Amino acid sequence: MRTFTKATALGSAVLALVAIGLGPGSPTSARADRDTLNPAPGNETMMINVPWQGGHLHYLDNGRKGLGPGDLFLGTDLPVFDEVTGERIGTSDGVELILSARHDGTVTDQTTFRFAGGHVDVDGIIRHTDTPLRMTVTGGTGRYLGVSGQLTLVKEDAHRKVEVMRLELVR
DSSP states (O other): OOOOOHHHHHHHHHHHTOOOOOOSSSOOOTTTTTTOSSOOSSOEEEEEEEESSOSEEEEEOOSSSSSOTTOEEEEEEEEEEETTTOOEEEEEEEEEEEEESGGGOEEEEEEEEEETTEEEEEEEEEETTOSSOEEEEEEESGGGTTOEEEEEEEEEETTTTEEEEEEEEEO
8 A cells, every 4th residue: 555645646647637638549748639629529538758857846834744635736837748749838837735644645746737729727636546537627727618528547657657547528
């Protein structure tokens, strides 16, 4: 069983700030059709990664001293990269609130991914013991207007120091 630590919480904060996806068939580049302002027809999947460092991260110790319920992780301008091409395709901003230390940490996350042509919003309560770790796509703007779907953690790549995720968008 994993131990709930500040590093574990930071990892899930990064998860909340990164999105990747796979559509029907083979994985596609997250860059596909991203510059159009009109919502694209059909489903779309993006494979993305977010580095463990970059952007602006802040931890607020609101509960008892030390990591625990009530504490917040805040992140802005975290870079988001296309996992297939390695190209930077956007940024993410998010908030994570620790609800409980149970299940190696139960948290609520809200993240906005800012891509060219619009934003994708992701939200949910997750337990770090969930396998796979998933969050709900709650909507979007611009070319992502009206989307739903899910964000799934594919892997934590310690060698590259990134979280790799699949962002599945359904229209």
